[in-house]
Amino acid sequence: MxxxxxxxxxxxxxxxxxxxxxxxxxxxxxxxxxxxxxxxxxxxxxxxxxxxxxxxxxxxxxxxxxxxxxxxxxxxxxxxxxxxxxxNSTDHFAKSSAQYLAVTVTNEPRVKGDLVSFTAAAKHSINVGKTTSVSGNILITIKDDLAKKLFYGEELLIPAKFAAVDPPFNPGEFNYKQYLANHNIHCQAFLYPGQYVIIKAGQGNPVIAYALTLRQKLVRKFQADMCDTNAIAVASTLILGYKADLSNDILQAYSKTGTIHILSVSGGHVAIIYLLLSWLMRFLNSSQRGRILKALIIITLIWAYSLLTGFSPAVCRAAIMLSLIITGKTYAQYINTLNILAVSAFAMLLYDPFLTTDVGFQLSYLAVAGLVIFQPIVYNWFHFSNWFGDKIWMACSVSIAAQVITFPLSAYYFHQFPVYFLMSNLLIAIPVAAILYIGIALLLLPQMPFVSQGLGYVLESCIVFMNKVLAYIEQAPYASIGKIWLTTSEYVLLYAITLSAFYFIYSKKAGYIKAALAGVLLFSLSIGIKHLKIDNSQSITFLNLRKHSGIVFKNGRQGVVLTDVADTDKNFQYAIQPGLDSNRITNYKIYNFGNDIRAKYLLKHQGIVQFLDKKLLLLNQSSPLQSIPQHFNIDYLFTANNMFTDSTLMTRSKMMIIDGSNTEKHVKQLIMKAELQNIKYYNLRRNKSLTVLSK
The missing domain is CATH 1.20.1280 (Monooxygenase)
Incomplete structure (x- = not known):
């Protein structure tokens, strides 16, 4: 429209x-x-x-x-x-000194291994027996089995020992500090057994508490009537928005096939429920009173479903949006859906302005706007006289419109594009609807031995079938284009190109196609210049891996990664791999610090490294050092693992790199030595990685 x-x-x-x-x-x-x-x-x-x-x-x-x-x-x-x-609040808990904080759990605690994480709202600070009202949110992680029983709305007394959230330390690393700041969380605390006390319960919103309790009960019902753990996890996620048990393999399969959206209970799920309810109550369309009654029933049932999902933000967003659309369509003969969409966005942003930074919020509204604007254009590309062909093309047009409008945003945030998204979405459209309807029926019906187990078996079979289909598509050649790293200007250009092209198709005005072509030219120039710089750059990056060590040597698109972290380790995937991808290092080899290396652009023997025109001396537990030639001038002295550093070696180097694997005490000693001898140094501990150019 x-x-x-x-x-x-x-x-x-x-x-x-x-x-x-x-x-x-x-x-x-x-x-x-x-x-x-x-x-x-x-x-x-x-x-x-x-x-x-x-x-x-x-x-x-x-x-x-x-x-x-x-x-x-x-x-x-x-x-x-x-x-x-x-x-900006004067009573924020971080702005005053205190011994203890009284905080209230504000979300459902997430259990990961032996750690329990949740957000909490500070209510009071206690200092020398004086209690003061405070405000502010804090992320709390507790390493304690008893903490797994914590629940929303419980008030805890914790020590007022917290720290600011760390920024990203390495190139391409996910900015968790900014992510939390976008959710109004700026401090975090890590607690151990005995460092917290439950003061009282029931301090949260009673409706949300009831919704979360109900969701846990419903998840247990899935577990009672189904056997396959992956199927239970998908059912809990797809129907109830409970993601705690979802495995990384399942997430990867859905992500690479362009169907990750079905694992986020949002507009699509609510729309499926709306279509079913609208079809069942179509007999009420004959009169105005009937249409009003129909709207009231559907809106009530949609919010009842939101309750089943624990009032997750995505579902509430979809419920508000659809409630306004249903109301608008019921009372108005003609109303532009985009206006209703904008009204719902106004309402949500007045409640929480930071939602503008939320990826889910952006994707939801863009997807709906894309369906409203682009789907009719795409649908008119082809006309089928056959009813079945027309319905298939209708489904295709919906998928294409949603994918086109969300592609720049997905590429910008998630750095990949699913090539077979159209096939994936078509093949799972029917199973998803069946899973949703069967799952809701299973949850609403009382526990009956044969009926519940029969529905559980059918539900499990549908999910297993869907998972197998997506796994097959994921393993197909060129299933996804990965490692897409866009700058902000390229991201904006992609949207300008998309909108201009579609408006040209719609209006046939030459100005829009000229604008699209100009955007393509600028986008191509930006990509070309970026790749030219990458191909002709050589650099050394000293990484901050906290208790581990890592150095990346980049020579164009080739590279050597020197680290004590295995490439299968989550630390490698989180802190090292994004930097390799964002810098387009496609041909790289991983070595341990104890390995000798002989490459065209890098030589390493024991602790001595020659990279192009730069010389490094590595002092750590894995790089034994016997002797150093007198003529060997050191550009960078890299010291790690609390290794003893001779003052003469420090004076022979142009810069000393203090790795984050050193203890705080050892770092202070090294800094004192460097400052006494006027030696340039860089401390990686709790600081960003250091990248130096070569040549």
């Missing part, structure tokens, strides 16, 4: 100004003193002109309303974002 004029989508136009203000408030987090004054000034001016519309003949200057309303919304968005940022 493309709007022919901006007057058809006024809420969308207004939403843009509001989001721009939120973005300004988030990324420039400061409250300028004139914000309130400007808001009042613009607001009063807008009200006066509105009341004097006829008297002042405002209709002769239509631009005046927009001149006032857009700054108001921009400033309102800025105020909402800065006001929502907990660090």
């Amino acid at each position: 493309i709007a022919n004029h901006k007057g058809e989508i006024p809420v969308v136009i207004l939403l843009i100004s509001f989001i721009a203000g939120i973005a300004g408030g988030i990324y420039f987090n400061f409250i300028f003193g004139w914000l309130t004054v400007l808001l009042l000034l613009y607001g009063i001016s807008f009200a006066v002109l509105g009341l004097g519309y006829a008297q002042f003949k405002i209709y002769q200057n239509r631009w005046l309303g927009g001149f006032l309303i857009h700054p108001i919304l921009f400033l309102l968005g800025w105020a909402a974002a800065t006001g929502h940022n907990e660090l």
Whole structure:
């Protein structure tokens, strides 16, 4: 449903100004003193002109309303974002000293191995017997088996020992600090047995507490009626949004085939339920009262489903969106769906402005907008007189529209593109609907020996079949294009190209295709220049792997990784692999520090390394050192694992690299030595990796 004029989508136009203000408030987090004054000034001016519309003949200057309303919304968005940022609160718990904190668990604790993690809201701080009300969120991780029994809404007393969340230390590493900041969490605490006490329970929202309790009960029902652990995990995730038991292999299969969206209970699942309910109650369409009754029943049942899923953010988002769409369609003969979409976004962003940074929020709204705008265009490409062919093409057009509009965002965040997404989505469309309907029936019916077990068997069979199909597609040649790393400008260009191309197909105006071609040219130039730089760059990157060590030698697209971390280790996948991918190091070899290496651009014997024109001396437990030639000038002295460092070696080096595997005490000793002898050094412990260029 493309709007022919901006007057058809006024809420969308207004939403843009509001989001721009939120973005300004988030990324420039400061409250300028004139914000309130400007808001009042613009607001009063807008009200006066509105009341004097006829008297002042405002209709002769239509631009005046927009001149006032857009700054108001921009400033309102800025105020909402800065006001929502907990660090701007004077009573934030991190701004005052305390011995203890009283905190309330605000989400369902996640168990991973012997660790239990959850977010909590600080309520009181206690210092020398004085209790003070505070605010702020904190991420708590507890290494204790008893903590696995913690539940939403329980209030705990913990020591006020917390730290700021670490930023990403290595190239391409996931920015967990920013991720948590986008959820208004800036501090974290790690606790052991005996360091926390449960004060009382039931301090959270009773509806959410009931929803989470109900979801756990329903997950146990799946476990009672099904046998396959992977099938149980998929059923719990797909139907209830409970992801705790999902394996990495299953996640990878769904991700590489472009079907990961079905494992996030969101708009698609709610839409399937809506279609079934709408079809079952189609007999109510004959009168206005019947349509109102139908809308009330469907909206009630959709929110009941949200309750079953524990009120997960994605489901609540979809429920709000669909509730507004159903209401709008019930009471209006014609209403642009994009306006309803924008109203729901307004409502959610007023509640939490930081949702603009949430990938799920962005993908949900983009996917729905893509279906509204692009799906009719794609559907009109072909016409089938055969009913079955038409329905298949309808499903294809939905998948293409959703994939096209979300591709730039997915590539930007997840760095891959599923080649066979159309086939995958078509093949699992029926199994997903069957799984959803059968699963909900199983959960709603009371436990009956033969009926429940029969439904469980059918549900398990559908999931196993779907998993096998996706596993087969995942293993097919060129199933996905990976290692896509886009800059922000390239990401924006991709959207400009996509929108221009589709608008040209829709309107046939030459200006849009010219804009698309110009975007393609700029995008190609950006990619070409980036690849040219990569192919002609040589560098050494000293990684911060905390208790481990790692050095990456890059020579164009070739590389050598020197590390004590195995490539199958999660630390390698999290901290080293993203840097290799983002720097386009496609041909690399991994060596341990104890290995000797002979390559065209790198030689290593014991602890001595020659990389192009740079010389390194490695001092660690795995690189024995017998003697150093007198003429050997050291560019970089790399010291790790608390190895003794001779002062003469330090003076022969241009820079000393202190690895993060050294203890805090040893690091202080090395820094003291370096500063006494005026030697340049770089400390990797709790600092970002260091990249130095060669040649």
